Amino acid sequence: MEHEDNKDILNDWLKGKINDEEAKLLLGEDDYKxxxxxxxxxxxxxxxxxxxxxxxxxxxxxxxxxxxxxxPKVVPIGYQRWIxxxxxxxxxxxxxxxxxxxxxxxxTRYETAIGETKKISLPDGSVVTLSGNSSILLNEDNxxxxxxxxxxxxxxxxxxxxxGFEVIFPSGHVKVLGTKFTVTSGKDxxxxxxxxxxxxTTNKLGKERILxxxxxxxxxxxxxxxxxxxxxxxPVWMDGFTQFRDTPLPLVLQTLQSEFGYTFQTENISLxxxxxxxxxxxxxxxxxxxxxxxxxxxxxVDGKVVVLR
Amino acid sequence: xxxxxxxxxxxxxxxxxxxxxxxxxxxYLYYQFGDMTKSEDYVxxxxxxxxxxxxxxxxxxxxxxxxxxGKRLFLNDVEHQKVVLKFQKQNTMPSASSxxxxxxxxxxxxxxxxxxxxxNLPEGQRIAFLMNRIDKLSYKEIAERLELSEKAIEKRxxxxxxxxxxxxEELQRIKI
Numbered sequence: 001m002e003h004e005d006n007k008d009i010l011n012d013w014l015k016g017k018i019n020d021e022e023a024k025l026l027l028g029e030d031d032y033k034x035x036x037x038x039x040x041x042x043x044x045x046x047x048x049x050x051x052x053x054x055x056x057x058x059x060x061x062x063x064x065x066x067x068x069x070x071x072p073k074v075v076p077i078g079y080q081r082w083i084x085x086x087x088x089x090x091x092x093x094x095x096x097x098x099x100x101x102x103x104x105x106x107x108t109r110y111e112t113a114i115g116e117t118k119k120i121s122l123p124d125g126s127v128v129t130l131s132g133n134s135s136i137l138l139n140e141d142n143x144x145x146x147x148x149x150x151x152x153x154x155x156x157x158x159x160x161x162x163x164g165f166e167v168i169f170p171s172g173h174v175k176v177l178g179t180k181f182t183v184t185s186g187k188d189x190x191x192x193x194x195x196x197x198x199x200x201t202t203n204k205l206g207k208e209r210i211l212x213x214x215x216x217x218x219x220x221x222x223x224x225x226x227x228x229x230x231x232x233x234x235p236v237w238m239d240g241f242t243q244f245r246d247t248p249l250p251l252v253l254q255t256l257q258s259e260f261g262y263t264f265q266t267e268n269i270s271l272x273x274x275x276x277x278x279x280x281x282x283x284x285x286x287x288x289x290x291x292x293x294x295x296x297x298x299x300x301v302d303g304k305v306v307v308l309r
Numbered sequence: 310x311x312x313x314x315x316x317x318x319x320x321x322x323x324x325x326x327x328x329x330x331x332x333x334x335x336x337y338l339y340y341q342f343g344d345m346t347k348s349e350d351y352v353x354x355x356x357x358x359x360x361x362x363x364x365x366x367x368x369x370x371x372x373x374x375x376x377x378x379g380k381r382l383f384l385n386d387v388e389h390q391k392v393v394l395k396f397q398k399q400n401t402m403p404s405a406s407s408x409x410x411x412x413x414x415x416x417x418x419x420x421x422x423x424x425x426x427x428x429n430l431p432e433g434q435r436i437a438f439l440m441n442r443i444d445k446l447s448y449k450e451i452a453e454r455l456e457l458s459e460k461a462i463e464k465r466x467x468x469x470x471x472x473x474x475x476x477x478e479e480l481q482r483i484k485i
Binding site: 007015039047056123124 | 316318319320324327328331332335336339345349352353356357360363364395396397398419420423427438439442443444448463466467470471473474477478
C-alpha cells in the first residue's frame with residue numbers, strides 16, 4: 001500500500017537518515033523489498049564504456065581544424081625545454097626589413113605610430129607593450145594553443161607560463177618559457193638580454209646562445225655572438241630611455257627611427273660601430289648628440305632626415 | 310598578482326575540465342535522450358564551444374556552461390527518437406533479491422524490465438535518479454549541474470523510485 005508520507009520516508013531512507021531496518025518497518029515489508037530490488041539492480045549498472053582520451057583527441061582535432069590561418073613557420077629548437085617561472089617578459093626590437101612577413105601570414109596585426117606606446121592582451125593572458133613604430137602579428141584563434149607571433153619593431157612581452165612562447169623576426173627567433181628578456185633586433189643583427197629565468201636565442205644560421213639572469217648577447221652577421229653582462233632589472237626603455245650596450249650601430253639607428261621618426265643617410269659612414277650609453281626618449285636632439293658625438297660621427301639634421309658623415 | 314594561466318584557454322586547465330565533467334555530461338545527455346552516439350557527439354561539441362569561448366568563460370562557470378550548451382545542442386537536434394537506455398552490469402555486488410526467493414528474477418529479465426521502466430520515467434526524474442545511482446553524484450552535485458535546488462532533486466529522485474516501483478509491479482503483472 002502507498003501512503004502519502006511514504007515520500008518523506010523514501011527521502012529519508014535514500015539520504016541515509018534512516019537505515020534499512022527502519023525503512024522496512026515504516027514502508028512495510030513488501031514495498032521495502034520492491035524498492036530495494038530496484039535500487040540494488042540499478043546500483044550494479046554502469047554506463048556504456050567511456051573512452052575519454054579518444055574523445056578528447058577528437059575534440060582537440062576539431063578545435064585545431066577551426067584554425068582559419070596557416071601557422072607561421074618556426075624553426076624548432078629541439079632540445080631546449082624550460083619549465084620555470086610564472087610570468088615572463090620579453091622585449092624585442094626587430095628591424096626594418098620585414099617584407100617576408102607581410103603577405104605571407106594572415107592574422108591580427110597590432111601597430112603603433114611613431115612615438116606611441118600601446119598595451120595589448122594576448123589570448124593566453126600574456127601582455128605585450130608595443131613601443132613606437134612597431135607591430136606584432138598573430139593568429140588569435142589558435143594563439144593560446146600555439147604561442148608564436150611575428151614582431152616588427154620593439155615590444156615588451158609579459159608572457160604567462162605555459163607551453164612554449166616564440167617570437168620570430170628576420171634575423172633569428174627567441175623561444176621563452178618563464179623568463180624575462182629583451183631582444184633588440186635588426187635585419188642582420190640582434191641583441192638579447194635576459195632579466196629573469198632562462199632564454200634561448202638562435203640566429204638565422206641556427207647558432208644558439210643560452211642566457212640566464214643578467215646575461216646578454218649580441219649578434220652581428222660579421223662578428224657572430226658576443227656575450228656581456230648587465231645590472232638593470234628591467235628594460236629602461238619602459239621608463240622612457242633606451243639603454244645601449246655595445247649595440248651595433250644599425251640597431252641604434254633603428255631605435256632612433258622608431259622613437260623619433262628620424263631617417264638616416266648612412267652612405268658616408270661605416271656601420272661597423274657599436275654604441276654604449278643611455279638616451280632619453282623625450283629629447284630627440286640630445287639623443288642624436290649623445291650617440292653621434294660619442295662615436296665621432298658628424299651629423300646634420302634637416303627636419304626628420306639626418307645625414308651622417 | 311594575476312594568474313592568467315588559470316584560464317580555460319590554458320591547455321592543462323581545459324584538459325582538467327574535460328576529465329572532471331565530460332563523462333558526467335555524456336551520461337547526463339544519455340539519461341535525458343537515450344542516444345549514446347549523439348551524447349558523445351554533443352559532449353564534443355560542448356567542449357569545442359567551451360574552447361571557442363575560453364576567454365569569456367571562467368573556470369567556475371565552465372561546468373554550467375557545458376551542461377547548458379550540451380543540452381541546448383541536443384534539443385536543437387529535432388530527430389529525437391524514443392529513449393532507449395542500456396546499461397552494463399557489474400557482477401561483483403551481491404543482489405539483495407537473491408536473499409529472498411520471492412523476488413528472484415532471472416538476471417537479464419529484471420534488468421530489461423527496469424531499463425524499460427526507467428526509459429518511461431519523466432525526463433527530470435530519470436536524469437536525477439540515474440545521476441545519483443549510476444554516476445554516484447550527491448544531491449548537491451546534481452543540483453549544481455541541473456541548476457535546481459537540492460529539494461527539487463530530492464523530490465525527483467524519490468518520485469522516480471516510487472514511479473519505478475509502480476511500473477515494475479505493473480510490468481510484472483503483465484508478463485507473469
